[in-house]
Amino acid sequence: MPTAGPARAEPFDAAVTGIGMVTAGGVGTPATWERVREAAGTAAREVPELAGVPVGFGCVVPGFDAAALIGRRKAWRLDRSNQFAVAAALEAVADAGLDPSGWDGARVGVVLGCGLGGAGSWEKQYDVLRETGPQKVSPMLIPMLVPNMSAGYVAMEVGARGPNLVTATACASGTTAVGTARELLRSGACDVVITGGTESCVVPSISTGFSQMGALSERHDDPAGASRPFDSGRDGFVLAEGAAVLVLERSGDAAARGARVRARVSGYGASGDAHNATAPDPEGAGAELAVRAALADAGLEPGDIDHVNAHGTSTPLNDMMECRLIRRVLGDRPSVTSVKGVLGHALGAAGAIEAAVTALTLEHALVPPTANLDSQDPEIDLDVVAKAPREGEVRAAVSNSFGFGGQNAVLLLTRA
Known part of the structure; x- marks a missing residue:
């Protein structure tokens, strides 16, 4: 080996x-x-x-x-x-x-x-x-x-x-x-x-x-x-x-050519769970490989990440897995949001929509809130933005996507 x-x-x-x-x-x-x-x-x-x-x-x-x-x-x-x-x-x-x-x-x-x-x-x-x-x-x-x-x-x-x-x-x-x-x-x-x-x-x-x-x-x-x-x-x-x-x-x-740059895609990671056809690995071990690969690709450390645009599907299993993943790899410092609270889950388009929103978050220095977050699950101990947008500099952000078959893909975007 x-x-x-x-x-x-x-x-x-x-x-x-x-x-x-x-x-x-x-x-x-x-x-x-x-x-x-x-x-x-x-x-x-x-x-x-x-x-x-x-x-x-x-x-x-x-x-x-x-x-x-x-x-x-x-x-x-x-x-x-x-x-x-x-x-x-x-x-x-x-x-x-x-x-x-x-x-x-x-x-x-x-x-x-x-x-x-x-x-x-x-x-x-x-x-x-x-x-x-x-x-x-x-x-x-x-x-x-x-x-x-x-x-x-x-x-x-x-x-x-x-x-x-x-x-x-x-x-x-x-x-x-x-x-x-x-x-x-x-x-x-x-x-x-x-x-x-x-x-x-x-x-x-x-x-x-x-x-x-x-x-x-x-x-x-x-x-x-x-x-x-x-x-x-x-x-x-x-x-x-x-x-x-x-x-x-x-x-x-x-x-x-003097183009306006909204943000930069600085890292990418992909992996497979090799776990289950439809359920994520409960601990997010496969997803962790993708996050760490995106960090390495960008030459950044976990502490450099200010924000996570989560996969955040509103399903009990995915949200809990993603919480464990974020806490283990990135800690409790990054702000977290899921636009699926507003836009629903557009399946194969979801990751692209969320990448675009992440780019806009970096450009406008504003994290959009997670809709309908009225009572955060006490087991999800993350800084999830809710109720109102949060203003503040975002230098580097991760956008997570997970799919059936244990497909994991992660983008790391940075401010222009």
């Missing part, structure tokens, strides 16, 4: 020069950031499409007009998850001040995360097949269904001809994508990478599947209070949809 690990790579910062978001908090980064800062309960409501299934509420994107945002002719061919990805990517590229008509597309990559792909389209077209026969099934079913098309459609929209892929690590997919994108910059394979995650699975089959597992909150009489990470009364997560896209560049390239 080897006695030493591989040599540590030189620290590498990827500049976040653009952010685009489509979430249950609203369409566009300003709308989502404002909703997360307010933390006025969960952005959940009864969803007509979920009528008749055990849990009929979820966090859906309000007022999303795909035709207006990406064009009617494009919109009808795309699954809703792909529509989200394209809309968020267009916002992010514009926010970065980049003009796709003038870049070398061969040097621009796209890496997005997606856990389930076009579940809504699959479900709808299966109903068509069952009720009216195969002749009525859309010829666009497969392009709407397969997860890789989110990256494919984004590339088509902006002329990105570099590496193009989708990561699927369950609820860690968006975080895995951002970490992978950073490696493409570090290796020299790309000069710009459009990265993040997308998901739209607030549909009967997916909601029922999670409900049958006992994973969803059953606060039918209070959807706005249903997602409550770290609270004594938490009883499961709230299913959500959305997307977030970040534009990453090498720091030197961003500086050379």
